[in-house]
Amino acid sequence: MKFLSIKFLFLFSLCCMAAxxxxxVTESMIASSAEQVRPLMNGQFIPDVILQTDYGKDISLxxxxxxxxxxxxxxxxxxxxxxxxQMQGLIEVEQRIRDLGYQIIAISPDTPQRLQAQxxxxxxxxxxxxxxxxxxxxxxxxGYFLSDDVANDYRDKLGxxxxxxQGTNKVVLPVPAAYVFDTSGLVQFQYVNPNFxxxxxxxxxxxxxxxxx
Amino acid sequence: MKQLLLPIFIFVSLGLVSPASVAFDRTQVxxxxxxVSPLLIxxxxxxxxxxxxxxxxxxxxxxxxxxxxxxxxxxxxxxxxxxxQLAGLKDxxxxxxxxxxxxxxxxxxTPAQLQAQKLQEKFTVRLLSDSALDTIKGFGIAFYxxxxxxxxxxxxxxxxxxxxxxxxxxxxxxxAVFILDTKGKVKFSFVNPDFKERLSPxxxxxxxxxxx
Numbered sequence: 001m002k003f004l005s006i007k008f009l010f011l012f013s014l015c016c017m018a019a020x021x022x023x024x025v026t027e028s029m030i031a032s033s034a035e036q037v038r039p040l041m042n043g044q045f046i047p048d049v050i051l052q053t054d055y056g057k058d059i060s061l062x063x064x065x066x067x068x069x070x071x072x073x074x075x076x077x078x079x080x081x082x083x084x085x086q087m088q089g090l091i092e093v094e095q096r097i098r099d100l101g102y103q104i105i106a107i108s109p110d111t112p113q114r115l116q117a118q119x120x121x122x123x124x125x126x127x128x129x130x131x132x133x134x135x136x137x138x139x140x141x142x143g144y145f146l147s148d149d150v151a152n153d154y155r156d157k158l159g160x161x162x163x164x165x166q167g168t169n170k171v172v173l174p175v176p177a178a179y180v181f182d183t184s185g186l187v188q189f190q191y192v193n194p195n196f197x198x199x200x201x202x203x204x205x206x207x208x209x210x211x212x213x
Numbered sequence: 214m215k216q217l218l219l220p221i222f223i224f225v226s227l228g229l230v231s232p233a234s235v236a237f238d239r240t241q242v243x244x245x246x247x248x249v250s251p252l253l254i255x256x257x258x259x260x261x262x263x264x265x266x267x268x269x270x271x272x273x274x275x276x277x278x279x280x281x282x283x284x285x286x287x288x289x290x291x292x293x294x295x296x297x298q299l300a301g302l303k304d305x306x307x308x309x310x311x312x313x314x315x316x317x318x319x320x321x322x323t324p325a326q327l328q329a330q331k332l333q334e335k336f337t338v339r340l341l342s343d344s345a346l347d348t349i350k351g352f353g354i355a356f357y358x359x360x361x362x363x364x365x366x367x368x369x370x371x372x373x374x375x376x377x378x379x380x381x382x383x384x385x386x387x388x389a390v391f392i393l394d395t396k397g398k399v400k401f402s403f404v405n406p407d408f409k410e411r412l413s414p415x416x417x418x419x420x421x422x423x424x425x
Contacts, residue, residue: 037236038250042405189403189416193254207419 005095025134028140030165030172031144034194038141049141051129054115059129061136062185064105069213070181071097071205073106074142074174077198078118079160083108083176086199087126093206096122107131109163110171129144132163132205134172142192159168178205180212188212216245234284239353241377242346246387246406251353258284259351264342268324271341272294273348274397276317281425282393283309285338287356288408290330291372295320295388298411299336305418306337312421319343321376321384344376354404358383371424383397383401390417392424400424 010197033038040047048062058147061186064070075083087106097104105127110118112130129136134195137143146162149169154160178200180189189208191200239250240259252258260274276282285302287295299318311317316338320327321393323344350357358366358374363383365370374383392401401424403412 034257035253037253039238039253041247041249042403042412043249043407044247191254191401195255198255201423204419204423207416211416212414 009084025138025143026167027165027168027170029138030134030170031141034144034173034175034196037144037192037194038189039177039190039192040140040142040179042187042190044187046181046187047136049131049135051131051136051140052112054112054119054128054130056112056130061105061107061129064103064127065181065185066183068103069101069183069209071102071104071183071209072179073104074137074140074177074179075106075108076176077108077110077160077162078114078172080196081155081158082197082199086169086176089199089202090126090205091124093162093202096206097209098125100209100213103127107136107174109134109137109174110161113161114161129198134163137172137174140174140177140179142170142177144175146171146173165167180205180208182212233312240350240355242350242357242384244357244359246356246385246408249354249356249387249400249404249406250389251389251404252351252391252399254399254402256399258391258393258399259348260397261343261347261351262345263319263346263348264298264324266324266327266340266342268342276315277393277397279397280315281313281395281404282314283314283421284391284393286349286352286389286391287293287318287320288385289320289322289372289374290326291370292408294409294411298388301411301414302338302417304334304412308418309421314421315339317341319348319386321346321349321386322424323376346376346378346384347383352372352389352391354387354389355384356387358385392421394425 023029046062050058051061060073087138107129109131111132115128115130131137151162155163165172177197178190188213225345237368243249263273265271318338319341319345324342327340327342343349365376378384387404387406388408391399394400401420
């Protein structure tokens, strides 16, 4: 039995490696702390990455962005009260942003299953995408390793389910960020703040999307 | 569009090989505008010395202690995009002033060059020289201009990119706008390595109202 499961694990990891070889996220692509991140800048292109919907369906972020001007929010997870407050705050500008033709996309390291649990009846129309393989988070230059102490704290106090980098037990989070993209895939505006307690004001995001169009 | 692809490719490939465990230095001069690592929101502006148009040294920190500050980094008086950006500030400078802000515009040009351009007469923003490049480096936006571009600027437009560091290569800032509070902390930034794209005055004004 033990032999079998090891064999299975080996085969499984081979498959994973084959599937992810092109976009495998390695330790060198993750910053050592939130202050060390090097985020994608204005005027740069949307990375070509595959994410998953809350139903577990693969989706190309680039294709999604090319279909509509987009606000892309990176948040830490459904367990993060600051993130939930930020999403709530977007309700005040959501309709106006949508009237400008935008879609709103929210990406976190949560798994599709965890995204399903985050859907609430009062929620506005936001496309939540799972990046538990950390492809978008690393390609945007937002990923950093959380210290073990803080990770344990989040698990104990907030019941956080945290995502680790494949092949390691190191927890990775994104620095919370908001991006505005045009349909050619160019960043028109970005707000990235390593202090997870401070988020872009919804009004500023609205003005940015108004001007970026 | 296509011109951007190569720098981005280089940026991505560099990202793949650079070890994350080693803290990198935002202040280093990089080989391409697309590779700069600007100061992040919440980080502190560097404690550097600039020069006024008259050549007098002035402490950047002392300046920013006085008032919340909009800092504009521009490439030089020879750069039409920069002049257009500075001219565009005219529409909002009264409102920024009413909000309590001062506007500083920093370029790598010398005080003598700033004087020759007579920009100070055209713009009410305060022009400062960072010919020592310390402030530009300190904000993480310094990059080397390749020799091809330097000579093209010289032959086509008679522009001298003469602000060099010890390597002898010309250095420019990626055009950028930062909003600082009176502690010198970054509250907002807009950096676009594509020098043709600048922050719109309206958005700058909105940011100035919302981020302090």
